[in-house]
Amino acid sequence: MAKKILEINNINKSFGTHKILDGLSLAVEEGEVLVILGPSGCGKSTLLRCINGLETFESGEITLEGESVLADKKNLPKLRQKIGMVFQSYDLFPHLNVMQNLTLGPVKAQGRPKADVETEARELLKRVGLADKEERFARELSGGQKQRVAIIRSLLLHPEVILFDEVTASLDPEMVREVLDLIGELAHEGRTMIIVTHELQFAKAIADRVIFLENGKIIEESQGKDFFASPKTQRAKDFLTVFDYSTIG
């Protein structure tokens, strides 16, 4: 059995009286691509944000390679360097050009030599077809280009696990493909990833495992394509039907 990288143990989180995460437990193995599905407001994004320490939770524990995420606030920056996170709204830093965006974390936070990071960044830019853009600023790039840069930015930290939070949700349809292709490639490289998405076809193609979340609970968990072929719960069936347009007309 592969090594468990990330373990989430019985975490609870509420906003006021509203429970966001309800005793949720989960383990992610090295090299696994885990896709989290569920209706909006089910706690998918919150879960990712908890893993990265951007949100606190009331009880339970999240450990990355045995290190507890919220145990020591001082240690949080170090821990976050092992967790890449890509957001829906890409969020490149507008005052820095592409190369500066890419090197900020590795050079300033991790203290790696700038020249090495730049060489690596150039290779990655070339690989995603953005070699000519290193001097550009975010506003000069398309949404898809920005999101690819944001993905590279998290890769450059050499993270143990990468979290994708609806990374294609605010992209124009024709830009979605280029971003998903890149994520697909990373999956093939054997990177550990947790992906929150509404692109079901993509999820089907890429997922080693799917969990279906509702009201902060895992209500269905299946290996890869099983979830799409034969969902076990009625709730998951309903959810998949919403995205199935063959019944229209």
Place this chain on the structure above:
Amino acid sequence: MQDSAIQVIFRGKNLLRLFQGLWVTIELSMIAILISILLGFVFGILMTSRFKWIRGICRFYLEFIRIMPQLVLLFIVYFGFARTFNINFSGEMAAIIVFSMWGTAEMGDLVRGALTSLPRHQIESGLAIGLNQKQLYWYVIFPQILRQLIPQAVNLMTRMVKTTSLIVLIGVVEVVKVGQQIIEANRLTVPSSAIWIYGLIFFMYFAVCFPISRLSIYLESKWKE
């Protein structure tokens, strides 16, 4: 006699004295502005603190400084402290203290406004790449809020330069005071000298404040990039 009225400016060391007075104005306001900018950033960050009581104290300080006329603050620090605590500040020192207190409060409020208007996502992206708080402010937050801050900060700076004319009243001999002295000295011989002296002082303030506001326009357009 218009001619002789203008000549008052050039009589004796009058012009030199006016420039010396102007220098006092510039020196005091620049020291106060520098302190205000530095402390203003600290104050602004405190104003966005997670802790309610810190925000409360900051809010109280800001409102207190805003409500008080600067002149009253000057009198409190200059006369009040001497009488009550037996602390004797020179007029210059009292001026620097009061203008720094005021500038810090106003600058802090500008910094707070800029900080809160920065999209939350920017901060989260910075945290997500593993920056600590200090690095986050230095590399992500400050560079982004600076552009927004410049026009407002410059406005504050020019207000501070102009308001230093109040320190005449605690006995600091700055440009307006020198002007008054020259006018007084020539009151009997050249009664109309006031218009020329104050006119010159007008241009002196303009000469100080105009480059500051030009600089802000330049920086704004440069950082539009």
